[in-house]
Amino acid sequence: xxxxxxxxxxxxxxxxxxxxxxxxxxxxxxxxxxxxxxxxxxxxxxxxxxxxxxxxxxxxxxxxxxxxxxxxxxxxxxxxxxxxxxxxxxxxxxxxxxxxxxxxxxxxxxxxxxxxxxxxxxxxxxxxxxxxxxxxxxxxxxxxxxxxxxxxxxxxxxxxxxxxxxxxxxxxxxxxxxxxxxxxxxxxxxxxxxxxxxxxxxxxxxxxxxxxxxxxxxxxxxxxxxxxxxxxxxxxxxxxxxxxxxx
Numbered sequence: 001x002x003x004x005x006x007x008x009x010x011x012x013x014x015x016x017x018x019x020x021x022x023x024x025x026x027x028x029x030x031x032x033x034x035x036x037x038x039x040x041x042x043x044x045x046x047x048x049x050x051x052x053x054x055x056x057x058x059x060x061x062x063x064x065x066x067x068x069x070x071x072x073x074x075x076x077x078x079x080x081x082x083x084x085x086x087x088x089x090x091x092x093x094x095x096x097x098x099x100x101x102x103x104x105x106x107x108x109x110x111x112x113x114x115x116x117x118x119x120x121x122x123x124x125x126x127x128x129x130x131x132x133x134x135x136x137x138x139x140x141x142x143x144x145x146x147x148x149x150x151x152x153x154x155x156x157x158x159x160x161x162x163x164x165x166x167x168x169x170x171x172x173x174x175x176x177x178x179x180x181x182x183x184x185x186x187x188x189x190x191x192x193x194x195x196x197x198x199x200x201x202x203x204x205x206x207x208x209x210x211x212x213x214x215x216x217x218x219x220x221x222x223x224x225x226x227x228x229x230x231x232x233x234x235x236x237x238x239x240x241x242x243x244x245x246x247x
Contacts, residue, residue, distance in 0.1 A: 045065050045068035045069070056166070058161060058162075059089075059160070066147060074168065080168050085185055086164050101116055101118045101120070115139055119135050122135045136200065136201050142166075171205045179204075182206050
């Protein structure tokens with residue numbers, strides 16, 4: 001910078017020097033600001049996913065080193081909800097090594113998250129009694145962060161590998177393909193939920209089960225909440241239907 005400024009003579013020298021001194025910090029900050037959504041401890045190993053509505057990754061590829069983070073950005077929290085499915089590792093799981101949380105924004109000046117909400121108790125990566133975990137997130141960012149193992153613990157390649165799938169579903173008029181997958185996730189989530197481990201999906205914009213037909217128990221083709229297949233109503237009931245229909 002000194003050699004460039006020394007070649008410039010006359011009045012413009014001082015304004016140009018001031019301009020360069022002003023721009024230098026901004027240019028240096030450009031590289032670090034790209035990783036700002038990932039937050040501290042992982043600027044050198046971070047992945048930010050934007051404008052993607054579905055996908056998956058393996059932990060071995062998303063977290064090649066430690067500490068490392070993977071962040072999914074919601075394009076518009078007012079219009080979309082993020083759903084996550086985590087298939088847990090079958091062996092060599094290290095407790096407290098993975099953190100999962102959502103937040104509104106990351107404040108670079110103080111290196112803090114705004115509106116942070118943890119999902120660690122929902123995911124429970126090392127809980128083998130539930131091989132799969134589901135969750136939904138409605139804030140601007142959803143992040144998974146893999147930290148360093150505890151002192152004295154060595155990690156091998158492939159240890160604690162897990163798979164993560166994600167869906168970004170519209171709150172109004174969601175696509176049929178997204179609803180098909182989300183409804184399957186919800187069914188699996190409810191089937192494996194218990195009082196101590198409730199389902200992490202609270203609500204969906206999809207209609208996953210069709211309501212039963214509006215029939216009374218007096219209908220001979222409707223018994224114990226089930227509409228009998230290949231059944232014809234009695235003559236008396238057919239007459240009632242005819243009167244109702246105005247025939």
